Amino acid sequence: MTTTEYKERLKRFQEALQARELDGALIFQAADLYYLSGTAQSCHLFVPATGEPLLLAYRDTTRAQAEAALNQVLPLSSFKEIPGLLAGAGWSGLKRLGLEMDVIPLSLFRRYQELFPDCQWVDISKILRSQRMLKSSIELEALRYAADRHAEVFKYISSVIRPGMTELEIAAEFEGYARRLGHQGTKRFRGQEQGMIPGIVAAGANSALASCFDIPLAGQGLTPLYPLGPSRHRWEAGEPLLIDYAGVYGDYTVDQTRIYLDADVAPVLQKAQEVAMEIAARVAEKARPGVTAGELYDLAVKMASRAGLGEHFMGHGRQVSYIGHGIGLELNEWPVIARGDQTVLATGMAFALEPKFVFPGQGSAGVEDTYVVTENGAVSLTY
Amino acid sequence: MTTTEYKERLKRFQEALQARELDGALIFQAADLYYLSGTAQSCHLFVPATGEPLLLAYRDTTRAQAEAALNQVLPLSSFKEIPGLLAGAGWSGLKRLGLEMDVIPLSLFRRYQELFPDCQWVDISKILRSQRMLKSSIELEALRYAADRHAEVFKYISSVIRPGMTELEIAAEFEGYARRLGHQGTKRFRGQEQGMIPGIVAAGANSALASCFDIPLAGQGLTPLYPLGPSRHRWEAGEPLLIDYAGVYGDYTVDQTRIYLDADVAPVLQKAQEVAMEIAARVAEKARPGVTAGELYDLAVKMASRAGLGEHFMGHGRQVSYIGHGIGLELNEWPVIARGDQTVLATGMAFALEPKFVFPGQGSAGVEDTYVVTENGAVSLTY
Structure with missing residues (x-):
């Protein structure tokens, strides 16, 4: 896949996030992750409504970096580091975030809620499924x-x-x-x-x-x-x-x-x-x-x-x-x-x-x- | 598997539900479902803290009935029928229910919340995983x-x-x-x-x-x-x-x-x-x-x-x-x-x-x- 292809996908997804007045979305499911970034390694992908996405890859980032059509790929040691890594890239004070609510397990959602206690959560699975049609x-x-x-x-x-x-x-x-x-x-x-x-x-x-x-x-x-x-x-x-x-x-x-x-x-x-x-x-x-x-x-x-x-x-x-x-x-x-x-x-x-x-x-x-x-x-x- | 085996599994699980002061648990995940009932057909299994479990099977109940080591297997046409079917079996006014929170998708959890709006939800995945060890x-x-x-x-x-x-x-x-x-x-x-x-x-x-x-x-x-x-x-x-x-x-x-x-x-x-x-x-x-x-x-x-x-x-x-x-x-x-x-x-x-x-x-x-x-x-x- 070409970088152009991923740029186009991200652009369309970000337009949908903007239309829903979201600050961004956190993506974890393998197929969505691959669709938006080019890798299905174990990652959390932050896609802001505008600007550069940030891919946080567990353990070894070698393959995520080699595969991803994104510029920003950072290593993630622990789930708890996510807000800090986002803040380091300029993303703090996030108030309204999208999640793949059709597939995210309740336990993972509750851990997200703890990381971003003031955040409002919106289901963006329909956006992604529609785009992927x-x-x-x-x-x-x-x-x-x-x-x-x-x-x-x-x-x-x-x-x-x-x-x-x-x-x-x-x-x-x-x-x-x-x-x-x-x-x-x-x-x-x-x-x-x-x-x-x-x-x-x-x-x-x-x-x-x-x-x-x-x-x-x-x-x-x-x-x-x-x-x-x-x-x-x-x-x-x-x-x-x-x-x-x-x-x-x-x-x-x-x-x-x-x-x-x-x-x-x-x-x-x-x-x-x-x-x-x-x-x-x-x-x-x-x-x-x-x-x-x-x-x-x-x-x-x-x-x-x-x-x-x-x-x-x-x-x-x-x-x-x-x-x-x-x-x-x-x-x-x-x-x-x-x-x-x-x-x-x-x-x-x-x-x-x-x-x-x-x-x-x-x-x-x-x-x-x-x-x-x-x-x-x-x-x-x-x- | 013998009926005795499933009776023993249910007895131990119900003892754990009682110890957590739960009214019962709703099970949907295939492996847990099979472990407790003998079938992995698409079902919702209600296990009360005491008494007979109730298996609600989507679409055709033939196979669920043939496989399950349970007496009560009822057909389920729609998710929304669950509270009515439970009430019909004598289970109403449920206040504290267990769920497999490690695997239940957020969207399904929210549908459960709508069905049982006054219910308190407790994670029973650790109970089941411990028992299954x-x-x-x-x-x-x-x-x-x-x-x-x-x-x-x-x-x-x-x-x-x-x-x-x-x-x-x-x-x-x-x-x-x-x-x-x-x-x-x-x-x-x-x-x-x-x-x-x-x-x-x-x-x-x-x-x-x-x-x-x-x-x-x-x-x-x-x-x-x-x-x-x-x-x-x-x-x-x-x-x-x-x-x-x-x-x-x-x-x-x-x-x-x-x-x-x-x-x-x-x-x-x-x-x-x-x-x-x-x-x-x-x-x-x-x-x-x-x-x-x-x-x-x-x-x-x-x-x-x-x-x-x-x-x-x-x-x-x-x-x-x-x-x-x-x-x-x-x-x-x-x-x-x-x-x-x-x-x-x-x-x-x-x-x-x-x-x-x-x-x-x-x-x-x-x-x-x-x-x-x-x-x-x-x-x-x-x-």
Whole structure:
């Protein structure tokens, strides 16, 4: 990333801080930190409403200094030094500061309150999440890089899967190949994680298993503390096979799902698969600047209903109220393509679109790709 | 896990709530939730100071009900229903409630405050972390299960590594083999994650790379947002090779490091390796009921200093102030075997012990195994 890129990001963020009449913001979460500074080392970043940001890095500053696109990087030995270091850089008497309140733990917030007892605290997570919705050309290039690699993994896995393999064996094949291509072996998810598994491989009825999580399907998983993803169930001919993975290559994440349906799979699933493909194509075509996320959601629901599959769309019983989610440095960014969401699409927004149908006891159908909004509709990066 | 096991856990937790004069506690974090209820589905668990706990499960309750060792599992459609559901079960007029304040995000805390505006909130994270330090016989069995599998992966990787492989290739081999044995492909870490990578493979100088994280060494990683773990550096003969992975098989985690030093590796590293092995053996022997964690730390530091390697122990420059960490459902449990830590060891505590030496520009030496405290000292599970 270039210094210009970070200057632009900081400028936009500082304009938002000024509009909220904030003196500045204290950033600690890794993805936000990286987005604004270029490093995700363990740091506290102070961004004043105007002027030069100050990066305070724990322990060894070598890497933070090498990575950060900022001029001021200082070592931090102890949390308590923060007010003194800010004052030393000319920042004292701070009265109104922004924090990432969606992710900051209560205990850390209370320690901030002790350091700055007279300060008023404001949530700036929405500012950052809104700003991060719009990807720059450099970010889009990074997304394409991740998408190309992920699509290659799906191409590979399509060539090696065969009935008789367990979900776990397929997962190990997928993950091993992805890792060799540079997959980070993990992903970043904003806020409370949902079981944190690398991805979902689920065959037959397992691909329709419900859960308490806000996702259309979960898979069986191996044990209760990791209740998503592959199990040791063997994929049998005639069972749909779902493979849903986040692809994290470089610093950016894409999301992709393929569901493999051979000729023996029940006709209702074959039909649902066709409908899902149509929904994906129509929603992508409609996803142009000016359209709201909620309108895309409504279109998808209407198409599912007209096909007589409304009660299976995005879950069965308790359905989730979205068909897609923003994506970039984290798996769950904005916009959420959700019921009633008023976010107006703009060129350069990236999201995963995942129309899926769930048939309890039988399996699931559907597709997921990662798209970028252009003047002519959303274009899939993951093919 | 048996119902008896959960009854015993809840009884001890409720005794602690009573001692703090709390009406009860609201639990949301996955590991704590699983520890007390048997499920890690997306739930809020209310544990009253006396009486039957109530598990409120989002969306589909099927799995929460099947997994939980509790009688009362109710569906939850919306966060706002919590006070009504509690009142319906006989719990109203709650005045003093415990929360996991070390991990609860500020935004969730504020929503709790709105639901229970007259309530006083108390941090119960220390209660839970203290209770979870002591592993039951069922938990120790689960740790042994994880340790046996992880040791098998290390045995495998020892047989396939050879100079010329990149750190990433070695990581992919390790992770693929582990996944086939049932490794969850992820791990649980309490609180703010530190880059979340699956493990560290680092050769030569990379194995001595410092970072801003509170760990003795980090590896290079692939990109700044994932700044730990393997890079594309090729392991060359004469370079030390460090492999450090958490092993998550079933619901429990162990931690293990092996550093491979061939005859061409610099003598100072060979010597440090011997000293690390001696430290591990002596600390394990001393780790008996009644000894404090701080005393173990002091012993290790003294041995490192006497060997003339004090300035390389647990980092170089800014050293970390611990030599080990509790482990179980999460990678970073209590006790922390740290400077000044007053935790008194007891039979059934489990911890990873990792005496390591860091030589900037050259590499690292050392070892890590997962131990359980017995009357006769700590016994290694990972061989």
